[in-house]
Amino acid sequence: MQMRLPYSVPLFDLPMYSVSKLTDYSAALAAAAEECIRACEAEARSVSDETELKLFRDRWLGRKSGILTQINELWLKDAPKDAKREVGIRVNELKARIQKLVEGTRAGGTDGRATTVAGVDITLPGIRRSIGAEHPVLKTMNEIVSVFQKLGYSVAKGPVVETDYYNFEALNFPPNHPARDTQDTLFIAGQAAKPPRERLLLRTHTSPVQIRTMEKMRPPIRIVIPGQVHRNDPPDASHSPMFHQVEGLAVDTDITFSDLKGTLDHAMKALFGSSVKTHFRPSFFPFTEPSAEMFVSCFICGGSGKRGAEPCRPCKQTGWIEILGCGMVDPNVFDFVKDNGYDPRRVSGFAFGMGADRIALLKYGVDDIQLFFQGDVRFLQQFA
């Protein structure tokens, strides 16, 4: 006895299909065509070995008296003149379907099982779906975050659509202060009726999450904030209206600028290799005082400013790459959250913020930030 799958009926146990004469050439033709297809599918399922397959093929496609030939004789040739064109089209469609079905049918495997389901060859390999990979920018952000997590920092997040209060005012950008101009803000339209501090905008930096977190958590805190930010910058090789930052904030009693330097120096060595050096230059941000920009020695040319005889482009031949802004939290910022334990006379802290896309560009040697956001699989596959 041969084993058969439940749906597999021995070929000649089926009630044998035969082509009937048509009573009319519209409704009856459609019904007859349907019946014919079903019969063919049922027989295809029952084919379990090469002998049966040959019988099956001859029965349907045989030139002299195969079912398709009979259909030609009985349906097409007999059709009245005025219906011929229409019937011809339908019969051709039916023949094409039957032909495909019969030719796609395979005999069962060596154990005698039928492996064919009406024209679908289940022995063919399946469709392989690619798994995808972490996007290079997210990968970079995750790496940065994990360096700080190992130092005991937790991750905080905040909304991308932010109020003027959190994005500017509570970060010590007074209304109409010129420092706001540096941020090329994208405002949400139609809010003139609202008080200025409640107006919505796309956050221009991740710094507002400093305030949001301090409102919720009492000191001491150590947090990193990865996230998306927007600015009204026309896209070019190094600018995108949407980009990513990783922010950091540490607040406790007796936090000093040395803590800031030590923490960031360690983080840069963990990210770019233990031989990189860090270097701080005075700067200005409304929410830190003093403020600084931090540079790392160029990990591409090793700080020499040259690659062989060529000038090193990423560091513009200076040997240093600007990586982030940082500073000691301005007492005015603490004032906005002093009721939650942030009395500027008792606590101090440092903060920093870096552009994750820029770091990803440098790390992977990509020369155009637009490539990160165009979704071209050929580009993204290189990071898989």
Ligand code: DAH
């Ligand atoms: N928010 C600043 C920007 O987007 C970056 C920054 C600078 C963040 C200094 C900080 C900081 O936390 O202390 O340009």
